[in-house]
Amino acid sequence: MSTLAQEFSKGLLKENPTFRLLLGMCPTLAITTSAFFGFGMGVSVFFVLLCSNIVISVIRNFVPDKVRMPAYILVIATFVTITDMVLNAFVPELHKALGIFIPLIVVNCIIMGRAEAFARKNNVIRSILDALGMGVGVTMSLTLVGIIRELFGAGSIFGYNIMGTAFEPMGVLATPPGAFITLGILLGLFNYAFKRLGIE
Amino acid sequence: MRESGLRMALTLLIIGAICGGLLSMVNGFTAPVIEERAMTEFLQALEGFFPEVEDYEAQEIGDEVFYYCTDNSGNFIGVVGQVKADGYGGKISYDLAVNNSGDIIGMRISSHGETPGIGDVITREEFQSRVIGLNYADPISPGVDVDTVSGATISTGGMLSSIRRVMDIIGENFMTN
Amino acid sequence: MHLLAIIFVAILSNNIVLSQFLGICPYLGVTKRIDTSVGMGMAVIFVMTMAAIVTWVLDLFLLQPFGLEFLRTIAFILVIAGLVQLVEMILKKTNPALFRALGIYLPLITTNCTILGVALLNVQSGHNIIETVVYSIATGIGFTLAMVIMAGIRERLELVNMSNYLKGAAVTLVSAGILSLAFMGFKGMVTL
Numbered sequence: 001m002s003t004l005a006q007e008f009s010k011g012l013l014k015e016n017p018t019f020r021l022l023l024g025m026c027p028t029l030a031i032t033t034s035a036f037f038g039f040g041m042g043v044s045v046f047f048v049l050l051c052s053n054i055v056i057s058v059i060r061n062f063v064p065d066k067v068r069m070p071a072y073i074l075v076i077a078t079f080v081t082i083t084d085m086v087l088n089a090f091v092p093e094l095h096k097a098l099g100i101f102i103p104l105i106v107v108n109c110i111i112m113g114r115a116e117a118f119a120r121k122n123n124v125i126r127s128i129l130d131a132l133g134m135g136v137g138v139t140m141s142l143t144l145v146g147i148i149r150e151l152f153g154a155g156s157i158f159g160y161n162i163m164g165t166a167f168e169p170m171g172v173l174a175t176p177p178g179a180f181i182t183l184g185i186l187l188g189l190f191n192y193a194f195k196r197l198g199i200e
Numbered sequence: 201m202r203e204s205g206l207r208m209a210l211t212l213l214i215i216g217a218i219c220g221g222l223l224s225m226v227n228g229f230t231a232p233v234i235e236e237r238a239m240t241e242f243l244q245a246l247e248g249f250f251p252e253v254e255d256y257e258a259q260e261i262g263d264e265v266f267y268y269c270t271d272n273s274g275n276f277i278g279v280v281g282q283v284k285a286d287g288y289g290g291k292i293s294y295d296l297a298v299n300n301s302g303d304i305i306g307m308r309i310s311s312h313g314e315t316p317g318i319g320d321v322i323t324r325e326e327f328q329s330r331v332i333g334l335n336y337a338d339p340i341s342p343g344v345d346v347d348t349v350s351g352a353t354i355s356t357g358g359m360l361s362s363i364r365r366v367m368d369i370i371g372e373n374f375m376t377n
Numbered sequence: 378m379h380l381l382a383i384i385f386v387a388i389l390s391n392n393i394v395l396s397q398f399l400g401i402c403p404y405l406g407v408t409k410r411i412d413t414s415v416g417m418g419m420a421v422i423f424v425m426t427m428a429a430i431v432t433w434v435l436d437l438f439l440l441q442p443f444g445l446e447f448l449r450t451i452a453f454i455l456v457i458a459g460l461v462q463l464v465e466m467i468l469k470k471t472n473p474a475l476f477r478a479l480g481i482y483l484p485l486i487t488t489n490c491t492i493l494g495v496a497l498l499n500v501q502s503g504h505n506i507i508e509t510v511v512y513s514i515a516t517g518i519g520f521t522l523a524m525v526i527m528a529g530i531r532e533r534l535e536l537v538n539m540s541n542y543l544k545g546a547a548v549t550l551v552s553a554g555i556l557s558l559a560f561m562g563f564k565g566m567v568t569l
Contacts, residue, residue: 022405022546026490030398033316059215067208071215073458077451078219082226085447089230092237096311103450103497107490109402153316171317176396177558184550191542219451227447288565290391354565 007126011133014199018141019190023109027101028145029179035158038146040094042139044083044102049111049138050131051079056119057127072115073106080105110138149173149182249297249306250277261369268374276300279374282310285362288354289313292322296366302336302375304363319355327356331363336371340364380511382567387515390563393491394523395556400491404524404553405546414528416475418521422514424464425492428457429513432496433506453496461486491520526556 017023024045032038055075063071084102087095095102105111114134119127147157153173155163163169172178246253246269254272258265267280278299285292292312299305309323321327330346340363342348348356393399400421407417432453440446464486468476486492495516499509530552539548 023402025401025405026398029401063211063215064204064208066204067212070212070455070458073454074212074215074219074451077454078223081223081447081450084450085226085230085234089233089237092241100494100497100501104399104490104494106450106454107493169317171315172558174316175561176398177554177561179398180550180554180557184547184552184554187547187550188540188543191547195542220448223447223451231447 004126004129007129008133011130011135011137012140013137013194015134016137016141017110017113017134018138018145019187020194021110021113023113024138025183026104027098027108028142029176029183031098031101032142032145032149032179033153033174034150035143035146037094037097038142038144039139040087040091041098041101042135042142044087044098045105045108045110045138045142046131046135048076048079048083048105048108049114049135050128052076052111053114053119053127053131054124056115057122057124060120068120072112072120076111076115077106110134145183145186148186149178153178245295245308246280248308249280249295250299252277256280259373261373264366264369266370266373276374278305279370281366281370283362283366286358287312287314287322288319288352288358289315292355292359292362294359296363298336298367298370298374302367302371304332304334304367306332314352314355319352321349321352322355322359327359331360334363336367336375340367380508383508383512384515385563385567387512388519388522389560390566392519392523392557392560393495393516394520395553395560396564397494399494400489400520403489404527405549408524408527408531408549411525411528411532414524415521418517418524420464420468420486421489421491421520422517424457424461424486425495425517425520426510426513427464428453428460428492429496429499429509430506431456431460433499433504433509436500449497449500450493454493457492457496461492491516523556527553530556 011017013020015021018025018028027041027045031041052072052075056072059071059075080103083105084095087098087102114130118130122130151157151162152170155161155167155169170178173182246256246267250269250271252271253269255274256267256269258267260266264281264283266282269277269280271277278297280295280297282293282295285294290313292314293310294312295306295308295310296304297306307328312320312322314320314322327349331340334340334346339345340360342357342360346360348360387393391397394401394404403417403421408414435452435456436446436449440449440452445452465476495513499512504512527549531549534548534552543551
C-alpha cells in the first residue's frame with residue numbers, strides 16, 4: 001500500500017513537475033498573471049494528464065512499440081482538443097486568457113513525459129495515482145506563481161483586493177520580464193527549501 | 201511479428217478513427233454553445249450602446265465589420281464598428297459606437313496586449329472619457345482636441361489615430377445627410 | 378514594408394522566447410554552450426519553416442474546405458512529428474557530429490512548443506503563404522538570437538561565484554527576465 005501512496009505523493013514535492021523536473025515551463029511563465037489563470041491552466045493540464053495516462057496505460061499492451069509515439073500524440077491531442085472546446089463553450093474568459101497555450105498543452109513535456117516514463121510501463125491504478133499526484137503538483141505550482149504575480153502585480157488574489165488601496169502595484173510583475181524573474185527567484189527558494197528539508 | 205507493419209498501421213488507424221469520432225461528437229455538442237455565446241455577448245454590447253436597438257445589419261468594410269443599427273420603427277440610430285488599432289504590444293481590438301448624429305457614445309476594448317498599469321489605461325474611464333462625445337467632424341487629433349495619456353503615448357496615440365480612421369469610414373459610409 | 382515589419386516584430390519586439398514564452402524547455406536545456414545553441418537554433422528554423430508551410434497548406438486545402446478546423450491541433454502535431462522524424466534521419470546520415478551534439482533534444486523538437494505554436498499562429502492570424510514563410514523564418518531567427526545570447530551569458534555565469542541554489546535554471550530565468558526587459562524596449566517601434 002505504501003508504494004501506491006508514494007505514486008501519488010511523489011508529484012507533490014519530491015518530483016514536482018514545475019519546480020523539480022522543470023517541465024512545462026512555457027505556460028508557467030505565460031499565463032500566470034493571475035491566480036485564477038494559473039489555477040485554470042493547472043486544472044486543464046491535470047485533466048489531460050489524467051485522461052491520457054489512463055488511456056495510454058490501458059492500450060499499452062496493444063500498441064506496437066515503434067508507433068507508440070504517434071499513438072500517444074493522437075490520444076493526448078484528442079483530450080487537449082476536448083479541453084479546448086469545453087473551455088471555449090463554458091469558461092470563455094479563461095479560454096480567451098489562456099489562448100494558444102491550450103492547444104499547446106499537446107506539447108507540454110509533463111504529459112508526454114508521464115506517458116513515456118510512467119503510463120506505458122504501469123497498470124491503470126498506478127497510472128491514475130501518478131497522474132493525480134503530478135496533476136495536483138502542477139496545479140499547485142501554477143496557482144502559486146499566479147498568486148505571487150497577482151498579489152504584487154495587481155494587489156489582489158483571485159480578484160479579491162488584499163493589499164488595500166494605498167498599495168502601488170508593481171506592474172512589471174505582470175509583464176514578461178516579471179514572469180521570468182519571479183519564477184527564477186522561486187526556483188532558487190525552492191532549491192534552498194528542498195535542501196533544508198533534506199529532499200534531494 | 202511478421203505482420204508488424206500491417207499491425208502498426210492498423211493500430212494507428214483505429215486509434216485515429218476513435219479520436220476523430222470522439223472529437224466530432226464533442227464538437228457537435230460545444231460548437232452551437234460557443235456560437236450562441238458569442239452572439240449573446242455581442243448583442244449585450246450592442247444593447248449597452250443603443251438600448252433601443254431592434255435590428256442590425258452587418259457590413260464589411262476593409263477587413264473590419266460595421267453594424268448598422270435601427271430601432272423598432274426602422275429608423276437609423278447608430279453604427280457599431282468592430283475595429284482594430286495598433287498598440288504598444290500589438291493589435292488592440294475594440295468596438296466603437298457612434299450615434300446617428302456622428303457622436304461617439306461608447307467604446308469597449310475586447311482584447312489588447314498593452315502593458316498592465318501603463319498602456320491598459322485605454323480600457324479605463326480616464327482615457328475613454330476623453331474620446332466619448334467627440335463628433336466625426338471633430339479633428340480627433342492628439343494635442344488639438346484630445347490628449348494622449350502621458351507615459352502611455354503609443355497605446356493612447358495608436359487608439360486615437362485608429363478612432364480618427366474609423367470615424368472617417370463611418371462618416372463616409374453611414375452619415376449620408 | 379509590411380514584410381519588413383513582420384520580420385522586425387517576430388525577431389525583436391515580439392520575440393518568441395522572451396515575450397511570448399514559447400520554447401522555454403530548450404531555452405533552459407540547450408543554452409549551456411554557444412555552438413550547441415546555434416545548432417539547435419538552425420534545426421528549429423528549418424523544421425519551423427517546413428512545418429509552417431505544410432500545416433498552412435493542410436489547413437487551407439483539407440481542414441477548412443471540410444469544416445474540420447477543430448482537428449487543427451491533432452492534425453498539425455502529427456505532421457510536425459513526422460517532419461521531425463524525417464529531419465532526424467537526414468541529420469543522422471549527413472552530420473553525425475551535430476546529431477550527437479543535439480542529443481536528446483532533436484526528438485524533443487516535436488514537443489518544442491515553438492513549432493506547433495508558430496504553425497497555429499500563422500493560421501490563426503490569417504497569414505498568406507509568403508507571410509507564413511517570412512514569419513516562420515523570422516521567428517526561428519528570433520529564437521536562435523535569444524538562445525545564442527543566453528548561451529553567451531551562461532558561459533560567463535559558469536565562472537561566477539554564486540549560491541548553489543541559484544545555479545542552473547534559476548539564474549538562467551532571472552537573466553532571461555533582464556534580457557526580456559531589454560527586448561521590451563523594441564515594443565511599439567514598429568506595428569503590423
